[in-house]
Amino acid sequence: MLILLLPAAIVGNYSLPAPPASDVAALTPSGTPLPTWVINGTLYVLQGGDSAIAMYVPRFENASGVYTITLRGGRVVVQAPPGVMIEDISPRPERVVVNKTGLYLYLTGDVKVTYYFFTVTVTPPRPPPSPTTPPPTSPPTTATPTPSPSPPPTATPTQPQSPTVATPSASPQQGQALGTELLIAAALVAAITAVLLLRKRGRGNCADLNETDQAIIKALIDRGGVADRSDLQEALGLPKTTLHRHLHKLAKYGYIKLEQLGGRQRVELLRKC
Structure with a gap:
């Protein structure tokens, strides 16, 4: 995690040292959340004339293309969006959810995740070559006998040439079938990964809340x-950073609304469990 110390400003404008892999959270020195925006690698913070602290998880790459993340303790939700394949995860997830936004794994305790990125590429089939036209054959030749008292000579007819037959290549329907099989295989890989990781499905309201x-x-x-x-x-006796993390999670899921009123933050309940 990167921690940035921001100088006092009305609206801060900062170039991020690395692309963010998570949302950027900005706080006042007292722990009050501040509105943030990231546009084209630039962080904008509404500081109101005070200094601030910004935190986020940066993106990183390695030569192998396989990444491992370890989280220590607590309740964890791992999201694998489309294009990310989870190679290994421990412990076994308590709950697995799959929808159009990706794969969600719910775990408790020390979590270790190994994953990599993938793409599915389908090569269009090549058009079949044009069949070869056989060359014309020569008709047989017959000699005309010459009038003579002796028996007329008999001419031997010339054998016609054999036509050349071209062997056509695979049909376009066979190429299309190959592309369809590749797409089906990729879908089966994603489905098998979700089934192997599935332990039980959560039921009831607030199943995504701890x-x-x-x-x-x-x-x-x-x-x-x-x-x-x-x-x-x-009232809850929670640290500022812990409360900040859970409030933003509830706001993201649509349970509460956060409103900044001067130097204090107002929390409004939008829906119950």
């Missing part, structure tokens, strides 16, 4: 659906 997320929702319900961030932190 105990801390549900405790935040309950605290908002007890306060009529609206509370200041500082009030939630004091």
Whole structure:
């Protein structure tokens, strides 16, 4: 994780040292979240004249193309978007979800994930060559006998040439069938990976939330659906960074709305479990 110390500014404008693989979070020195945008490798932060701290996970590459990430403890959600193949993961996921945005794995404890990127390329079939036209054959030649008292000579007819027969190559239908088989094989690889990792499917409401997320929702319900961030932190006894991470997760999933009011942040409950 990269941690950037940002000088005081009304609206900060910074070139990121590495492309981000995660959302960029910016905080005031007191821990209050700040609005951020990343456009073409440039970070914009609405600082309001104060200094700030920005954090994000950078993208990285290696020569082998296979990557391994290790996370220590806690409840973890691993997302593999289309084009990412998970080669190995431990421990076994408690829950697996597959939809059009990718593969989601839910785990608890120390997590180790090995993965790589892949693409499926289908080569169009080549058109078959034109068949060879056989050359014309010469008709047989017959000699005309000469009138003579002696028996007329008999001419031997010339044998016609054998025509050349061209062997056509594979038909376009065979090439199309090969491309279809490649697509089906790629889909089967993705489906088999999800089935092998599947242990059980989560049921019920709030299946994507952990105990801390549900405790935040309950605290908002007890306060009529609206509370200041500082009030939630004091009531739940959570560190600022932990509360910040869970609030942004709940906002992303549509459970709450975060609103900045001056120097404080207001948290509003949008839907319950």
